[in-house]
Amino acid sequence: MSAARDQVESWLARASSDEVELEEAIGDLDDYRDEVLREAKAEVVAWLAKKAREGEDIGVLASKVDRGAIRLFLDIDQ
Numbered sequence: 734m735s736a737a738r739d740q741v742e743s744w745l746a747r748a749s750s751d752e753v754e755l756e757e758a759i760g761d762l763d764d765y766r767d768e769v770l771r772e773a774k775a776e777v778v779a780w781l782a783k784k785a786r787e788g789e790d791i792g793v794l795a796s797k798v799d800r801g802a803i804r805l806f807l808d809i810d811q
Contacts, residue, residue, distance in 0.1 A: 738762065 745758045784794055 738766070 745755055
């Protein structure tokens with residue numbers, strides 16, 4: 734898991750003494766993360782499809798990814 738998620742989990746644990754409530758909050762946090770990553774993945778796929786239709790060279794796309802112009806989201810449960 735990510736350091737950010739671990740930190741939020743730690744905050745939730747301190748704020749709640751109810752283990753069931755804590756587990757529900759952690760589950761909600763994971764669901765939110767998955768939703769954001771699914772949306773990001775859909776945007777990346779749409780961008781790549783658009784660039785493919787435009788005949789964009791794979792080297793140009795790789796350069797854009799390398800510079801951070803586009804990020805790939807591969808860690809998604811679907």
